[in-house]
Amino acid sequence: AAQKETLGFQTEVKQLLNLMIHSLYSNKEIFLRELVSNASDAADKLRFLALSDGNLYQGDANLRVRISADSEKGTVTISDNGIGMTREEVISSLGTIAKSGTADFFKNLTGDQAKDSQLIGQFGVGFYSAFIVADSVTVRTRKAGEAKAIEWHSQGEGEYTLAEIGKEDRGTEIILHLREDEKEFASDYRLKSIVTKYSDHIAIPVEMWEEGTPESEGPDGEKIVATEGQWQAINRATALWTRDKSELSDDEYKEFYKHVSHDWEEPLTWAHNKVEGKTEYTSLLYIPKKAPFDLWNRDRQSGLKLYVQRVFIMDDAEQFMPSYLRFVKGLLDSNDLPLNVSREILQDNKVTQAIRKGCTSRVLKMLDRMGKNRPEEYQVFWNEFGQVMKEGPAEDFAHKEDIAKLLRFASTLSDESTQNVSLTDYIERMKEGQDKIYYVVADSFGAAKNSPHLEIFRKKGIEVLLLSDRVDEWMMSHLTEFDGKQLRSVTRGDLDLGSLDDEQTKQEQAEAEKAVEGLVERVNTALTGKVKEVRFTHRLTDSPACVVTDENDMSSQMAKLMASVGQ
Ligand code: ADP
Ligand code: MG
Secondary structure, eight states, rough: OOOOEEEEHHHHHHHHHHHHHHHHHGTTTHHHHHHHHHHHHHHHHHHHTTTTOGGGGTTTOOOEEEEEEETTTEEEEEOOOOOOOOHHHHHHSSSSOOOOHHHHHTTTOOOOHHHHHHHHHHHGGGGGGGHEEEEEEEEEEEEETTTTEEEEEOOOOSSEEEEEEOSSSSSEEEHHHHHHHGGGOOOOHHHHHHHHHTTTTOOSEEEEEEEOOOOOOOOSSSSEEOOEEEEEEOSOOSOOOGGGGGGHHHHHHHHHHHHHHHSSSSSEEEEEEEOOOOOEEEEEEEEEOOOOOOTOTTTTTOEEEETTTTTEEEEEEGGGGGGGTTTTTEEEEEEOOOOOTTTTHHTOOOHOOOOOOOHHHHHHHHHHHHHHOOOHHHHHHHHHHHHHHHHHHOOOOOGGHHHHHOOOOOEETTOSSSBBBBBBHHTTTOTTTOOEEEEEOSSSSHOOOOGGGGGHHHTOOOEEHHHSSSSSHHHHHHOOOEEEEEEEHHHHHHOOGGGOOOHHHHHHHHHHHTTTTHHHHHHHTTTTTBBBBOOOOOOOSSOOOOOOOTTSSSHHHHHHHHTTTOO
């Protein structure tokens, strides 16, 4: 027999296994969803490689996954004839976690089971979920086009073994040796109901064995012929996005989301569209409920799953979404791109551009609709992804106005830090005679809220937006107008409240200014070289003085930002 080797899991895998077995206990049956999802991915990958090398099918092009149970042995077996894995791939896929930022993720775990299981959902545990119900797992796999097969075995406790084996068919077979108290899963009936619940949308057939019946006699003595046992598909086995919207239920869309996104959480909303005309494609785009743990990681993969005429081409095609929408998940199925399309071809391609434009508008519309019709859900979205959306005005000039509509701010209306005021709300509340949208940017929400620049606005009852996120200053430098109204920082230049000041106030101000003329001159002399100019101002009501930026100069916030990067 071939030699058996023992290898150790990466530290993170050990942590993950431990955590998962405890925290996902209430949701055990999802192990099957994860394993079927992987089998379907493996079929997609094989079909893709076979586009350029048909021999890989070795006469078996009917890709499917089969599930069977042995109640005596207490095992469940999931086997596919997809791409399979080499020895190296087994080690890297089943012994390590390849995701970027994994170490950081584990640092965030608290030991509090409820909180941690939430996090685990965001992380997605995939294959390892097998250990929720199994006390040992065997994986037998042979990569398409290779002669050697490999067997992986583990009790999920820090180590696994590898051995070379003989395996007749290509693909992967996963055998779960069920825990003593999970033997109920070794039942066809139970397995079938789980597949129907979670995996009906899987595009390849999910098959289970149906026993044959022996020859028998009918009620009138006629002969009923025997039937043979056979593998039968228990799912619909059509790609979900090719089906008609009207025949799809929310639950189907939600389960499909979990499959394409590898997220465990349900999506917040989605849009499914068939586009016809010059460019033809189907898009199914989802907004997640939770930001992934590595949203800010630069190496993080994002983008859509790309299909060409129903054939899977690649994961993470980032060319179809602008960077400020990088949290969008889902897929595209194009009729115009060639089957041999590569990332390089996508890069600089008219079809890509047309689809990207279409998808961008689609997402912005979907968000706008959610903002209008379901404000609570929109708030969830904004709290998770608002910071990313704020990159929009700088990145996407063409959609600036649509993006601006989606922005949410804290404001002096409530003085709360929750960002829930839209520019449209603000405009509706504008004072008679007010023609600008006022805002202040500071390092922190507290500093923004307590800015002395706000005194006059508070006194006059004019709402001011309170901005304190890192990207705010940069965003505002690209957002100067909305709905025909200027956006104006309260710290900039001459504060002209225009017709908001009545005649009497103007007169009083003129008198007040006259009264301090001499003082202003003295302070100006004293501060020569330190400031550009000392001016009389009406903008303060309680504080004696404040620093403002000249109309055309860098704002003080921007100056700090530049200084911090050494400019
Ligand atoms: P994910 O599906 O999110 O990549 P999983 O933990 O579910 O994460 O799977 C890890 C990896 O193991 C997959 O990306 C794939 O490379 C490999 N894998 C798992 N199951 C199979 C399978 N049935 N056939 C081929 N490869 C598989
Ligand atoms: Mg998976």
